[in-house]
Structure formats: C-alpha cells, structure tokens
Amino acid sequence: MTEETPALLKDILDPQALETIGDAGVAASPHFDRPVFLSAALAGLDALSIMERVRHIADALHTALPGDYAVALDIVRAMAPRLTHGFQAMAVTEYVARYGLNDFDRSMEALADLTRFGSAEFAIRPFLAADTPRALATMRQWAGSADEHVRRLASEGARPRLPWAARVPALKADPTLAAPILEMLKADPSLYVRKSVANHLNDIAKDRPEWLLGRLAAWPQDDARTAWIIRHALRTLIKKGDPAALALIGVGHGAAVSVRDFSIAPSAVHLGDRIAIKADLASDSSENQRLVVDYRVHYARAGGKSAAKVFKLKTFELAARETASLGISQTIRDFSTRRHHPGRHEVELIVNGQTMATAAFDIPVTD
Template sequence: MSTDAASPALLKNILGPAALETIAAAGTAASRRFDRAAFLTAASSGLDALSIMERVRHIADALHDALPGDYATGVDIVRAMAPQLTHSFQAMAVTEYVARRGLQDFDRSMEALADLTRFGTAEFAIRPFLAADTPRALAVMTEWTGSDNEHVRRLASEGARPRLPWAARVPALKADPTLAAPILDTLKADPSLYVRKSVANHLNDIAKDRADWLLDRLARWPQDDPRTAWIIRHALRTLIKQGEPRALALIGVGQDAAVTLRHFVVEPQAVRLGDRIAITAELASDAPGDQRLVVDYRIHYARAGGKTAPKVFKLRTFDLAARDTATLAISQTIRDFSTRRHHPGRHRVELIVNGRTMAESAFDILPG
C-alpha cells in the first residue's frame, strides 16, 4: 500500500478516542456483562504511540478485559456488537478478539469470523487459524466459496493470500503458495467484482513465487466468461510488466509489436520534489490488422551510491487498428512516499511495448 508521508498518522487516528467510545457503546448495548469502564481504561492506555494495526490488536486485548472470561459468551457478545459499529477498522479490532482468544475453539471461531467479516474484514484475524491448522482452515474456507454473501466469499480468497499486505505470513502458504488453488478455481467467475479483485490479487501473489504454476493454471481457465477474463488480466499484471511472453499471450498480446515510434518525450528535463513530469509517446501501426498493445514505462530511480531501483508503471492497454496511430500521455508528481524516497540524480525512463523496450529518455531530480 503506497501512502504519502502524512497518511499513517491520519490512518491510525481512525481508531482514536471517538472510535473507542463507539466500541464501548456497542458493547454496553450488546450485553450488561460488558465492562465499559474496564474497556476504555485498557484501550486508552498507551494508544497514542501505536500504529493502526497495533491499535487493532491493542483494542482486541482491551475487549478481553471487558468481556466475560468464558470465550463462548465473549464471542457471542462480540458478534452482537459488530452491527452497531460505524467504521470497518472498528469492526476489524473487534474481530481481532477472535484471533487472539479463540484458537482453542476452532469451529466456533471460524463461524464467528464468517459472520464478522461482513462488518469489517476478517482477513487478518483468520491468519492465526491458517497457521495453526492450515488444512482444516482451508477446508472451512473452501466451503465459504458457496456462501451467498460476497464478504464471506472474499474472505475465502483474501484470508489465504500468500503475501497479504500488513498480515502475518502463514508458514505453509509461504512454503507452497498454491494451497488455496481449489478456492480460486471455484471463484474464477464470481459475480462480485469485490471477490474477483481478491482472486486476482491472490493469483498475483502466487506469480511472484510460482510463475510457471500460475501460467499453466490460467492457461486452462476458459476465457469465454468476461468475469474470468478480467481476473486473468489482473492476475498477470506483475508478469506482464516483466514482459513474460506466456503472460502476454494469455491476454492476446504478441511479444513483437508491429509499430513505429513517432516520438517519446519526458519533460521537463529537471524537476524538484513536488514538481510533475509529463510523458508522451506516439505509436503508428505497421500491421495490416488490429493488434493489442500493452504499453508501460519504467523509471530507474536514483539511489545513494550511484545505484538505481527500477519500477514499472502502467500506461495503457488497447487495440490499435491497422495503419492507425495512437498518442499516449501521462503525468506523475515526484514526491516521497512511505515506500519510496527520491534522491537527486538522473532518472532513466524506458517506454515498454509488449514487454520490449522501444525508447529511452531521462529527467534529473535536483537537490533541495
């Protein structure tokens, strides 16, 4: 997840004092056995220093102080609280109670997660259950693919992602990222875009470790259903950016584009942080028929010590008619992110068409 430098401070405040009051009110409404004062005292203590996900876990532990010691009773109260919460991160914090207290009551906890995910995703809370007993958890999640609720179906895919952002890694999925393949096969034509995005992201995770397996699998998926075709395109995005020939072929793209580059310009040639660069290119078809083009650009970011770090960005995927021309343009602000810091120096820019570099240009980031 890319955010600017200010975003983390804003994000964590979603679970600030007002959210604690909302959760406390939901607990009080759900059961007379909920200790509001104990919850607020525990949840408020040390909150300011915590990041957003640390706050999720901190609030879950505070719920333990406020709920009856019997887990079965506590989880019933938590499930009654969830519909009264006003933000998905509040629900995630409540759901985390199941992850931190319910491992010894597997079936009850999995049922609770399927219920709670409707209010705030349980994708993080399910990870300890996957780690503790991967086959058992995946068996239950496979059953969830038949749910009539899109949130539950999405949890089946998202919760088992090998590289789920912000989440703890599951050893079995790290060793074999394809373990959830039956789930993905079942959801490959899901009617919900929310679910299809998760399936595509899950498959893209697999691409980073088992590209050949992924390409073999997707080659067997029929693309006559536009929902499946959509998943395949988005699942292959990392491999497409790498110019992988089989990935390009699966989306109907030939590796050798029959085009002439009329021009490729990056301007201005020198910028400072906060300025924008504009990239324009004009392609002319040399083909007698239509052809599909995948056009990306790669920026080689300058690093300390003269090194560079390349990153590929999507420009456009489109069909170019015979003997036609296409003008492509995009602009990008040069600013620091929590995941990327800019350094002064020369930044090469490549234009990539169907996986092959067609041209290069550059711009300089000035110091100060």
C-alpha cells in the same frame, strides 16, 4: 457504516473510536465493562501504529468481556453491527484471533459473520497457521456462500502474501494450497471478490509463475468475469514482459511499431511537481495489433544506484498503419514505500514486454 480517513491512518482508531467500541459493548450486553475497556485501550495508544492498535484494542476487549469465551463471543458478534468503521470491526475480529484458537469451529463461524462489518482477513491467519487443512476446508465452504463478504474472505484470508499480515508457514511453502477456492471463484459475479482472486493469483505469480501460467491457460476466457481476473492476476508477469503471460491476454511478445516521439516534460522537477509523459506510436503492420504499453522509471538512489518500478500506460488495439498518441501525468512525491533522491531518472517505454525508447528527467540537488 460511515468511514472517513484521517490524516494519519492510525487515527482511525483514536479515542473517539474507542468510545464507539465501548458504547457498542454496553449496547450488546450489560456484562461488558466499558470503563475497564477504555482504561486498557487508551493506555499507550498514542505510540502505536494502526495494526498495533488493532491488536491492542483486542486485548483491551479481553479485559472487559466475560471470561467464558462462548459468552464473550456472542457479545462481540452483537457489537459488530453497532460499529462505524471497518477498522473498528477489525479490532473486534482480532479478539477472535487472539483468544479463540482453542474453540476452532465456533471462532471460524464467528469470523464468517464478523467479516461483513470489517474484513476478517487478518484474524483468519492464526487459524490457517494452527491447522491449515482444517481452515482451508472451512474456507472452501465459504467460497459457496451467498454473501460476497464471506466469499471474499475465503480468497483474501488465504493469500500467500497478504499485505500487513503474518505469513502462514504452509502457504509460504506451497502458495497454491488454496487453488480449489480460487477455482470456485474464478467467475464470481462480485467485483469485490474478483479483485481478491486476482490479487491472490498475483501473489502466487511471484513464487510459482509456471504453475500460475499453466492454471490460467486452462481457464476459459469466454466469460468476461474470468477474463478480467486473468488479466489482473498476470499484471506482475506482464510488467516483466513474460511472453506466456502476454500470450494469455492475446498479446504478442514485441510489436511491429515505431516510436515517433517519447518525451518527458519538464526535464527537471522538484518534489510536488508533475511530469507529463508522451508517446506517439506508429503501426508498421498491415494488421491490427493489441498493445500493452507500460513505462519503467529507474528511480535514482544514493551512491549512484537506482531502483526500477513499472507503471501502466495503456492497453489498446492499434489499427493497421495507424498512429496513436498516448499521454499520462505523474506527481513526483514521496511515499512511505518510495523516497525520491536527487539525480537522473531514466524512463523506458515498454511495448508488449520490450523496451522501445528511453527518456529521462532530473531531480536537482537542493540546499
């Protein structure tokens, strides 16, 4: 599939994409009603967000497919290889989520097939909510698949805090329910799968940090793939300076270092400007030290309040009595999840979980 990201995310599923889906339906079966699909899919499309469009298109597919679900599902599965973007395929998998709950086994088999073309991580959620043990049992079988897309779905679909997805009540109550799946994938050869496992474990860290630390402490790190998952799974706890999390990646809490310089330039910026953050660390130890260096920005908010966010700077080995110069630049710009306000922005330099120095930059008030 060829995938291009437009200026607005929702425009991935624009009228041209609907034409592509309609063409795929006609190519898959003469029983697919393309005009009916396009009429239903185009209605009200412009006002919808990307995930609303996914659901809207799934409902439009329902109007154009045969009423017999088994027949319709065969058509849907034949459509998927003809689609040109993962979000198009996600809309097709959403059809299964919305209309296939009463045919559990057939639908789950279809999702394992369709996920190769556009992840079925969202479409699996209603099945997990409807019958959590049954769905997890099937997904545990998927964890042994030869296909990395299916193995990833076993982990990603069961994430307790999957972004953009509805929470599954059973996983919200016990975010560790998919632990047997994660055990099977803890040394997966695919980075695509390992990223999902790490993200899944990081979700658990936000609700059950003690469980996570105990589980990961039992995982052997002599396999580089497992060690990679552990490091990335612990990122939230490491940013918080959790001593047990730091110990699991071979880092002590705190470090024998002196900060010779911690500076931010320029000291005053406007939206769109870049700041350069510089830190010079000198070892005070006669032994080598493994350092995890982060920085925490306290973003100014209205009313004199602030909101903090931790960013990674560098993880490295500092030789005995040596000095290291670190630097990074960051553009000051708004995101949908973070808007900048005028005021003083304090920045902390964090070494192995402890604040070692502070600096600041200002965003001035503009007319």
